Amino acid sequence: MNNVLALIDLYDNSDLGLLTRDRPLASTTFLGRYAFIDFALSNLSNSGIDNICVLAKNHSNSIYKHIGNTNTYLANPKTGYLSILINEEGIINPVFNTDVNNIKENDFVLYDDKLKYIIITNSAYIMKIDYKKIVEDHIKSGKQVSLVYKNVEDSTEFSKCSKLVVDNLNCVQKIYKDRKTSRANILLDTMVIDKNLLLDLLAKSSQISAMINVESMVGYLVNYVTRVNAIEFKGYVRFFDSLEHYFKYSLEFLNNIEVLREFFQDPEWTYYTTTHNSHPVLYGPNAKVTNSLVANGTNIEGTVKNSIISRDVTVEEGAIVENSIIFTHTTIKRGVHLKNVIADKRTVFENKKDVYGTEEHPLYFPRGVIV
Numbered sequence: 549m550n551n552v553l554a555l556i557d558l559y560d561n562s563d564l565g566l567l568t569r570d571r572p573l574a575s576t577t578f579l580g581r582y583a584f585i586d587f588a589l590s591n592l593s594n595s596g597i598d599n600i601c602v603l604a605k606n607h608s609n610s611i612y613k614h615i616g617n618t619n620t621y622l623a624n625p626k627t628g629y630l631s632i633l634i635n636e637e638g639i640i641n642p643v644f645n646t647d648v649n650n651i652k653e654n655d656f657v658l659y660d661d662k663l664k665y666i667i668i669t670n671s672a673y674i675m676k677i678d679y680k681k682i683v684e685d686h687i688k689s690g691k692q693v694s695l696v697y698k699n700v701e702d703s704t705e706f707s708k709c710s711k712l713v714v715d716n717l718n719c720v721q722k723i724y725k726d727r728k729t730s731r732a733n734i735l736l737d738t739m740v741i742d743k744n745l746l747l748d749l750l751a752k753s754s755q756i757s758a759m760i761n762v763e764s765m766v767g768y769l770v771n772y773v774t775r776v777n778a779i780e781f782k783g784y785v786r787f788f789d790s791l792e793h794y795f796k797y798s799l800e801f802l803n804n805i806e807v808l809r810e811f812f813q814d815p816e817w818t819y820y821t822t823t824h825n826s827h828p829v830l831y832g833p834n835a836k837v838t839n840s841l842v843a844n845g846t847n848i849e850g851t852v853k854n855s856i857i858s859r860d861v862t863v864e865e866g867a868i869v870e871n872s873i874i875f876t877h878t879t880i881k882r883g884v885h886l887k888n889v890i891a892d893k894r895t896v897f898e899n900k901k902d903v904y905g906t907e908e909h910p911l912y913f914p915r916g917v918i919v
Contacts, residue, residue: 559647595679675785691777696738
């Protein structure tokens, strides 16, 4: 789809507490071997979209480090491209470091004669979405803008998301926020907009506000500019907006076989990530591993239950890891029992033998600490 450009907007408000203090959500580990941005990038690549830009707000080095060789995510690197865009003026004055100003500073990506449609999405939602179909539905609607939403019975898990009122003609009548837990249409912060309209809005944005962002721009479109099309997404989706949700939704992949199949057993839909030259998982003679995801490079001599283990982790004989998420290069020494724990990179557990959190409130240990 050479006439489509995708912008992955990392200016979202997803905050996983200490876990995202020194890294954006986009490059945070998910399921042991992926990062959140891998799912956004892979969905675009699988949809035939190879012109992709990442709007980086901060911690851009973390994004560069993870993406590495950008060809990993492109079906055709000869004709496509993957770029990381930074708002340099916004770094000097963070008040004006918005996604809209980032696009304006890097608007050269929009001046391609073949380009007709812009997808704007982000990495805070884990979903398997076919953007080719979304673009086709947008074109069929005849509208200049389309918003993607999910209808849910109980919006408790999406309390921080915007919601839509959609009429019988699939047009957005209203965007609002509330904390009610009733049925609602959840805006998935994904939109398709005609390039010419986006260029007009960028030109006018300074007259509206020098601090305008994409979220405000969408509200402006709905209220003042044009009729906005609504496209319903019916697949699995989770929004990651807290450490507790990160823990809950990650372990959900272990305990919901249908979700695991939807994402990872479709031969025509592959999720890509950067590769590492690590050895296969090494299991000791007394190792016991049940209902867990274990990445390569790991050495397991002890017991692992219902957990997600990243690369190059060591679980010594006599150690127990239960209902936990362990990041790379972490060591769990003999006799240690972890339960309901999130351990960041290069953590060492050796002195305290019983380390327990709860399912509702897991214990988080920052990178490099010794426990």
